[in-house]
Amino acid sequence: MAKSHVSTTVNGDPVEFLCDAPETMLDVLRNTLGLTGTKEGCGTGDCGACSIIVDGRVVCGCLMLAVEATGKQVTTIEGIGAPDRLHxxxxxxxxxxxxxxxxxxxxxxxxxxxxxxxxxxxxxxxxxxxxxxxxxxxxxxxxxxxxxxxxxxxxxxxxx
Amino acid sequence: MTYEPKNLRVVGTRPIRHDGADKVTGRANYASDFTLPGMLWGRVLRSPHAHTRVISINTDKARALPGVKAVITGADLTLPPPGITQAGESAINTQHLAKNLLARDKVFYDGHPVAAVAAISEAIAQQALGLIEVVYEVLPHVIDVDEAMRDDAPLLHDDLFTEGVEPKPEKPSNIAKRIFVGKGDIAKGFAEADIVIERSFTTKAVHQGYIEPQGVVANYAEDGQAMVWCSSQGQFLIRDLCITMLGMEASSLKVIPAEIGGGFGGKTTVYLEPLALMLSKAAGRPVKLTMTRGEVLRATGPHSGSSMTAKIGAMKDGTITTAEVVIKFQAGAFPGSPVGAAVMFCSAPYDIPNLSITGYDVVVNIPKIHAYRAPGAPNGAFAFETVLDELARELKMDPIDFRAKNSAVEGSKSPYGPTHGPIGGIECLSSAKNHPHYKANLGPNQGRGVASGFWINIGGQSAATVVVNRDGTISLVEGCPDIGGTRASLAMMCAEVLGIVAEKVRPSIVDTTAIAFNDVTGGSRVTFATGIAVVQATEDAVRQMRERAAKMWDIEVDQVGWRDGAAQELNGNRSLTISQIAQKAAKTGGQIMGHASINAHGAGPSLTTHLCDVEVDRETGKITILRYTTFQDAGKAVHPSYVEGQMQGGAAQGIGWALNEEYIHDAQGRLENAGFLDYRMPVASDLPMIDAVIIEVPNPNHPFGVRGVGEAPIVPPLAAIANAIYDATGVRMRDLPFSPPKVLAALEAAGKAKANG
Structure with a gap:
């Protein structure tokens, strides 16, 4: 099956990626985009280690399909705080x-x-x-x- | 090294931890955060049955799947020669470990690995697992410890004969070992007692529950040199177990410690690392292998469920005359539960003249039990401290006064042999008695429980290197993974000895080729034992800097002292700072580096007392923890915030164990709650603030008086909560966990018994 093309915004930056349909946002953040600050503790939405903010709401990255990121604003731990000042x-x-x-x-x-x-x-x-x-x-x-x-x-x- | 009172400027303060910024920004790299170019993804095939013979495994179809680069089974893992590897508080039998890593002719639990695959993607690896054909012959299984001890129980190992009984049994059984601790004459003790209470208790298997699943990246090169990146409680233990499994030389395997996302004892062994190395060797490429949460719960060491009977006698004045305790522990698939600790320590807070404590180590069809924070002690304390509560009530004595009257003190002979040095049991009890919590009012359906706990703590082997940089900063090199703030506590002790601020010392935890062997981060040993190594290495660096200063001043070294981060001329007022000495190091003898490699003895036991208030909802059976206060002897709290954190975290784990956590199996012996939704650990809304009161009775065997603090806090909560439930309801709960259905049933049974008069 062909991969899906996704355009989204991660930590304020425009991002594009290809993913398989079953891939989660957590998979893509960690394995495709190299944003490993978001952790996998359970993969079932029970531990919150993969919490990210999507259009202002806290979401478990493991429960969100990566294709759902299309057009969304995604914030991960890497996007919190500034280089000169922690949040x-x-x-x-x-x-x-x-x-x-x-x-x-x-x-x-x-x-x-x-x-x-x-x-x-x-x-x-x-x-x-x-x-x-x-x-x-x-x-x-x-x-x-x-x-x-x-x-x-x-x-x-x-x-x- | 011995304790000396000192004016301290760094030890006892609360600086920001050195690895803090990395951990609040997502920079810190845990096991599964590593990737390597050309890396393959591995997956493990696990048995869906609790107890089977393995008739055959056919991997041909899996191997033929495009993208699959390696497949391994038990046949690929040569059984190593018999041996034992020490892993902190546990001992690992190398042949059992090999059989646990990959099943050979038999599977012993649901989740037991049968094969492993490496492929170019995780999806292909997963698909390949489905193509492996395993023919099982399912056998009857047994999980409950009492059932496993019966003569007619399904037998796990036909070559297992009970150790510790005379004469040696002629028939194999599931009872791997009987152990006994005793003294005095219990018959005489019971005869002297005015009151004797005997009760039985059960607990279910529970999991350490670290949030980071096991993960590893392994890279095995064609010349036999290999590297492993993994999260563990000890990179040297991982190296030694891997080289034993693969028949490698120690210098051929570099284990690089990742940050560790919790361990609690559970990461003092290997599950994936040897498999990843074998797959990497077979495929000729790096391999990443990680566990899902379901795999963690199904196949990594839970802590023993248990069945216990405690019979304790006391005189009218509150003197405990004797105790007779029998403790049976699930060992899991292979022998080696921590029942010994339960036996040795259940009565250890007290000085009791007559003791008979017997333990049984029993194999059952669940994963091999592995260490969990004060391994074994919480079970024993649950039984012992609950019976003490009943005795205190019968004697109409305050439960704290009753415990204090019988407390072990300096000079008491411990149940397990040695005579106690200074210990803080009485101090914890009196601090609890005088705390506002103990005097606070309680409302309807609310109750208060008290329980104490003991953990021995260990020392062991540690090494440290103190490198003096040109600018006067210090690179502190050590080898114990930091689970809860030990980078900070070790750097603080180094800074204290040097007379500089903690921020000028930068700690690094290095790989197995960069420092001498270190025992694991376990047994609450790092701030104690590695702390001594750090102090000695720092003193070595100070000695060298005094020598360099003497050379620079052209005086004798005994004329040079050390104060406030500088060499001081004793008969004059010249001084040289660390950086002034370091900048001249090339001309005064080369770079300055202090080192120590030790085997520390004299870890001081830690005693603790917990106060717990609960409210019982009589309609639902739900227990709410209203207030919780812990009192613990830390010897000396190097970084009090992280000592409090250990006390609070240990209490929270004990609360989870008491209220909800348990392994639940179906009729076929499969784990039914292999996820965090159903294996219900405490969340923030389940708990109140947990007050931590640090008591400091210095350990004479550490330069700053440190005792280990990590483990003792999980010991008292089970009994403290049981005793609080009784105080609230008049109902005794003796079977864990106290989940709402069980509490409700107990309340209803008590109500009926009362109505029937």
Missing amino acids: PVQQAFLEDAALQCGFCTPGFIVAAKALLDRNPDPSETEIRYWLAGNLCRCTGYDKIVRAVQHAAAEMKGQPA
Whole structure:
């Protein structure tokens, strides 16, 4: 079967790729586009390690067919923060020791950024339920939740 | 090295970890992030049956598929000579490992590898698996540990005779080993007791649940030289197991450690690496092999399910006189469960004069059990600490006071032999008793549980190199994969000794050709043992820099001290910074590099006490964790944030084990919940904040007093939650997990029993 041609936007850049019909966005990001910051933990949408933002919504890259990216705006972990300045969520993860092995971290940061983009002042409960689609086995979530609270305060210009 | 109190400037602070930026930006490379030019993709064919004979395997059609470059089966893996490789807290039997990597004449569990393929794409490799024809003769299987011990149980290995019983059995069985720890006279102990409680408990197999599935890229060249990129808890262990499996020389295999996406003990063995090497050798090209989550759950080491009975006697004043415990562990497909740790440590927080603790290691048709954080200890503590709670209630004693009255202290003889040095059991208990959590009010259907835990921790072999750069920065070279922040803790100890800031020390974890052998990252040993190696290597570099300064000043070296990152003239006020010394190194004797390679002894045990508040929903059986506080002796917390992180993460894993996690098999012995949707680990909305209270009773055998901290926190939660459920409902839960249907059934049974009076 012939491959499909896809034109999309990844981290602000125009991108074109060819893919087989069953290939997921996660497959293409990692294996075709070389964006390996997005991780595969389960391939079934249960762990959130492959969280990406597609047209403003958090999506599991493993549950999205690559052809569905046509015409969409895709943001991955590589598109968060700037070369001279980490995003406040990234900085808070560092300062608050919100990672141990770091494998789930890109997914958490993508999901947390999307949360703060739409809700700049989430409660602890809102943070916990928003991030309930992201599994972390190392931290027990305590420091992750605190880092998101910290980042929210930073983004509002308040000292945490 | 021994502990000396010091004024510390770096140790005990909370700098940003050195690998942090890479890990929050997606730069950090984990196992499956590597690719090589010309790389092939591998896939593994796995048995769909729990226990079978393999009659034949025909790979002809798979080999004929265009794009397939190599196919291997058990026939391609020569059985290595018998031997044992030490892997942290586990020991790996090399012949069992070979039979686990690729089934030979028999399959022992659903998911057991039967063949592997390398092809030009993952899709073709997957298609090729479907073309391999395997003829199985399905055999009866057994998974439950009590059933596997019965005389009429299906037999896994016809050459397995129980070790540790006299006389040696004449018939083979599934019981691989009986082990025993005891002291005193338990009959006398029970006679002295005013109250004796005996209860039985069961737990299901659980998985380590690391989020990164196993993955590897292997490249085997025509001259026999090979490289492996993989994520593991020890690149040297991976090398040694691979060369044993393939009959290679150690210098012919370079293992390059990728970042590791969680291990918890589960990545202290090999599943894919030897297969990837064999495929690469056969195909003459690099091969990538990764597991799906389903493969991880079906075929990598879960932790033992268990069946236990604990009988404990105490006097009216609360003195425990005796304990008799029997612990049976699933070993999985081959012998070697961590039942020994359960036996040695279940009573270890306490000083009990009469003990009889027996363990059984039992093979069953699930994957070979592998280490999981404080391997074995949580099971034993579940039984022991739950019976202690019942005893305290019968004696009308506060559960913390009861534990404190019987606590092991410095000078107590441990159940497993040695006499304890300074340990922090009493300190954890008194800190818990005085914490606001212990005094907080509880509402209806809410309860509070207490439990303690013990983990021995290990030392072992570590090496470190401290390279002094011209600009005064330090390259710290070490060989233990960083799972939870050990780059930071090791760099901090180096910086402390040098008298510079942690940011000036750059740690690197290097491949197997770049440093001497290191034991695995496991046994909570890295900050302790590799920490000692780093301190010694740094002291070696300081000694060399003092010598260079003496040369530059033309004085004796004993006239040169070291303070604040500089050589100091003792009888004068001249000083030379690290960079001033390093810039002259070429003229004073060559580049400066400190080194140490050690086998560390004297790891201090870590004790811990947990407080847990739960609320029980009587309509659904759901348990909500309302509040959770951990108290743990860290000896010295080098980076307190990452010590807290270990305590919080271990508690969360224990909570998952208690509330939801279990291996569920169908009638054919196939794993029914081989995915994260149904193997239900805690998510953020399941948990409250977890307060971590660090206690510091210095370990006399480490220069900064460090004890391992990683494992102890998973030990108490099972019992702490069981005890909290009882406090909330008056119902004792003794069979894990406490999932809603089981809690509801227990509540209803208790309600009926009460109604029937």
